[in-house]
Every structure is written in structure tokens, then in C-alpha cells.
Amino acid sequence: MTGVTETTGMTVGQVAARFAVTVRTLHHYDEIGLLRPSRRSAAGYRLYTDADITRLQHVVVYRRLGLALEDIAAVLDDPAADVAAHLRRQRAAVTSRLDELSDLVVAIDRALEAEMSGVQLTREEQRELFGDGYSEEYRAEAQERWGDTEEWKQSRARTARYTKADWEAITAEAAAVEQAFVAAKRAGAAPDSEAALAAAEAHGRHIHERFYDLTPEMHRCLARMYVADERFAKHYDDLEPGLAQYVHDAVEALRAT
Numbered sequence: 001m002t003g004v005t006e007t008t009g010m011t012v013g014q015v016a017a018r019f020a021v022t023v024r025t026l027h028h029y030d031e032i033g034l035l036r037p038s039r040r041s042a043a044g045y046r047l048y049t050d051a052d053i054t055r056l057q058h059v060v061v062y063r064r065l066g067l068a069l070e071d072i073a074a075v076l077d078d079p080a081a082d083v084a085a086h087l088r089r090q091r092a093a094v095t096s097r098l099d100e101l102s103d104l105v106v107a108i109d110r111a112l113e114a115e116m117s118g119v120q121l122t123r124e125e126q127r128e129l130f131g132d133g134y135s136e137e138y139r140a141e142a143q144e145r146w147g148d149t150e151e152w153k154q155s156r157a158r159t160a161r162y163t164k165a166d167w168e169a170i171t172a173e174a175a176a177v178e179q180a181f182v183a184a185k186r187a188g189a190a191p192d193s194e195a196a197l198a199a200a201e202a203h204g205r206h207i208h209e210r211f212y213d214l215t216p217e218m219h220r221c222l223a224r225m226y227v228a229d230e231r232f233a234k235h236y237d238d239l240e241p242g243l244a245q246y247v248h249d250a251v252e253a254l255r256a257t
Contacts, residue, residue, distance in 0.1 A: 009037070009047030009049050010053065011041075012027070012048075015053070015056065019057075021060070022197065024197065025197065025201070029059070029069075032073075034059065034076075036052075037052055055076060058076060069194065151211075151212040151218065152212075154212040154213065155212045159211070170206075173206050174206060176202075177199060177202050177203045178239055180195075180198070180199035181196070181239075181240075181250070182239055183195070184196045184199055185243060191246055191249035192253035196249075197250060197253060199250060200253070203219075204219045204251070204254070216255045219255055220251060220252060222251070223248040223251035223252060224248065226244050226247055
């Protein structure tokens with residue numbers, strides 16, 4: 001239960017915090033009619049009721065499944081909507097990536113086994129796991145640059161506890177975030193569009209939950225580095241031409257709200 005009462009409701013800020021979405025996203029849902037707060041406070045603030053919260057829960061689930069906002073609206077507003085058909089299409093899209101992710105997991109397994117046994121990866125294995133641009137110098141460079149920061153210490157403490165399964169999940173999550181950016185850009189969505197902002201939000205959440213507490217300013221610093229550092233820029237642009245700048249602009253748009 002949400003604990004929302006019909007007499008009080010929840011404000012936009014409270015709902016955003018509870019469901020890990022931005023206030024801007026909620027305002028967008030309101031503007032397009034996908035989720036409109038049912039009540040207003042005496043001061044005119046939007047208030048979400050139990051029914052509104054239940055609808056948002058459905059929206060969040062369907063968004064994680066990859067449904068477009070217009071499809072979600074159709075499913076929620078039309079009792080006769082073919083939910084199974086929507087889910088089958090999403091399943092097909094996810095299945096199409098299984099072979100790619102399976103190969104990546106195999107490469108990760110080999111790297112983790114080598115790490116746990118103290119065996120250094122060969123150059124071929126490094127290229128297989130991290131791509132042709134990988135260099136062991138990157139790790140040393142990162143430690144020299146960030147080693148004294150709280151973020152680095154926090155990341156080292158967290159990752160030291162991760163299991164093999166954790167790393168597999170982390171890698172899959174990162175790949176999914178990158179593909180969300182790619183999909184948004186290829187669809188012609190602007191960096192401040194709902195799709196791009198959702199990808200930027202997922203990017204920040206991934207870092208915040210997996211590595212270190214990510215402040216809005218640190219998120220923007222990372223985005224600037226993706227453009228300024230030619231190695232990061234190449235990584236993103238190899239996925240989709242111009243993606244590094246697109247990711248930067250999406251993060252800036254997200255953190256400007």
C-alpha cells in the first residue's frame with residue numbers, strides 16, 4: 001500500500017522521490033494526459049491519490065519493459081487493449097539481443113576467472129572483453145586521477161564485495177542503458193525528449209546504485225568527460241555516430257531541471 005489518503009494525497013516531489021523519476025518526467029506525463037494528478041491542494045499544488053499512484057506503478061513497469069508512452073496509454077485506457085501482443089513484441093526485441101549478451105557474459109566469465117585466480121589477461125582477452133581501445137594503463141590513470149576522492153573510495157569498497165553474478169548484471173545493465181541512448185537518437189528524439197531523459201536518468205541511477213553516490217554535478221562532470229576524452233567519445237560514437245555528444249546533452253538537460 002502507498003499510504004496515500006484521499007484527503008491528503010502526495011505531492012509531485014514526494015512521488016518523484018518514491019518512484020525514482022524526475023519531477024520533469026511527471027510533469028510530462030501530466031501534459032500528455034498519461035498520468036494527471038486527480039486533486040489539488042488548497043494552495044494549488046498537484047496531489048496524487050491512491051488511484052494515481054497505482055496508475056504510475058503500471059506506467060513504471062511498462063516503461064521498464066520498453067513500451068512507448070502511447071502504447072502504455074492505450075493499454076491503461078482501453079480495457080480491450082491486447083496487452084499480450086505488446087509484451088510479445090517486447091519479448092522479441094529482448095530475445096534478439098540474447099546472443100550478443102551471451103557472448104559478452106562468456107568474455108566476462110573469462111576475465112573474472114583470471115582475476116580471481118591472479119592470472120593476468122592476455123592482450124587478446126583484453127580486446128575481447130573491453131574492445132580494441134582497452135589498455136591496462138586506463139585503470140592506473142583513473143586511480144591516479146581520482147584515487148583521493150570519496151567517489152573512488154566508495155566505488156572500490158562496493159565493487160570489492162561484488163560476486164560474479166553481480167558483475168554480469170552490472171554489465172548487462174550498462175549495455176541496456178547505452179542501447180536506450182542509441183534507440184532514442186536513432187528515433188530522432190531530441191536530447192531533452194522524454195526518451196533521452198529516461199536514458200540519462202537510468203544512466204545516473206546505474207552509477208549511483210552500483211558504484212558511488214552520484215550527485216547531479218558529478219553526473220554532469222561525467223557527461224562532459226564523455227565528450228572531452230577522446231577514448232570515451234570513441235566508445236560512444238562507435239555505438240552510434242554522435243552519441244557521445246547526445247549523451248552529454250541528455251544528461252545536461254536532465255540535471256538542468
